[in-house]
Amino acid sequence: MELSSLEKQLLQSVDADSRNDEEELRRYQKEALKQLRGAFRYMQEKYPDTEIRWRLFDPLTRITERGVLICSLPDHTSFHKINILLRQNEYVYSDTLYGDLIRDRYDEAVCACLKEFIPNIRAYTVFYTSCGSEISGRSSLSEIISHVPLLVRHTDLFVCPPAGITAEAADALRKEGFFGAYSIYSTEDRELFEHGSYEQLRASSIRSNFNLFEGLKEGTAS
Known part of the structure; x- marks a missing residue:
């Protein structure tokens, strides 16, 4: 499956080695993509009628305590964190955009x-x-x-x-x-x-x- 332009843009903050297709990704890149798509689904379900600008992505890895996706609203100057944690082999998400x-x-x-x-x-x-x-x-x-x-x-x-x-x-x-x-x-x-x-x-x-x-x-x- 081909990556969207937004996915490629945010994954570049993980690795400058940019790839266009999901099948071409290395294992750690695929795991980061899984976190990213999970965060997108979580935010879409939580804020279905809200336009969100995506800023920066720092995935959860073996050496980090949590992953973070930075976002904002179009008419606001403040940035918000979507926290990504691993609980019982499942990624869980929380945020401050509310x-x-x-x-x-x-x-x-x-x-x-x-x-x-x-x-x-x-x-x-x-x-x-x-x-x-x-x-x-x-x-x-x-x-x-x-x-x-x-x-x-x-x-x-x-x-x-x-x-x-x-x-x-x-x-x-x-x-x-x-x-x-x-x-x-x-x-x-x-x-x-x-x-x-x-x-x-x-x-x-x-x-x-x-x-x-x-x-x-x-x-x-x-």
């Missing part, structure tokens, strides 16, 4: 939770936990919040005028299950707050940190 797809819903809920305490607020969350099919872009907010083990996440909060997280605000986040690490970026510039990019806000605002993890009675600010 974070880009659920971010807007999650951030809207965080802002709604804090509106009573901080009227002018924006949020941007990054999810770090690599998940299999149990969490996808179609997962509900309750599934995201109640997932076990806890999805590791970091939320940037942008506020104008400057405001901190009070004990009451922290308690509201805790009750709704919005655990994680927070960075608070405060600015007096209303124009920047309303129209600036997240990168501009991070560069031009005063930053403080706040951690809220399950089981802690209070967040810690610094």
Whole structure:
């Protein structure tokens, strides 16, 4: 079977010895191709309506702990890892791409939770936990919040005028299950707050940190 142009492109990161037909591949190349095609199937089943850009492939070998396929969404600058592990002679896959797809819903809920305490607020969350099919872009907010083990996440909060997280605000986040690490970026510039990019806000605002993890009675600010 002839390899697709995408398969040949990604396999070149494994070996510069490029071949056009599957039957011509060496044994380790065939194993890498098996991992790659498995990752494609996994992502297609998990994100059937999502266009994905494929960036780089580093297969699982005898001397590596895991294989990695790097991908991104067309309109996003962040890259995501698809982890490839071998379990009971079968390749298993997990990824972090879901974070880009659920971010807007999650951030809207965080802002709604804090509106009573901080009227002018924006949020941007990054999810770090690599998940299999149990969490996808179609997962509900309750599934995201109640997932076990806890999805590791970091939320940037942008506020104008400057405001901190009070004990009451922290308690509201805790009750709704919005655990994680927070960075608070405060600015007096209303124009920047309303129209600036997240990168501009991070560069031009005063930053403080706040951690809220399950089981802690209070967040810690610094």
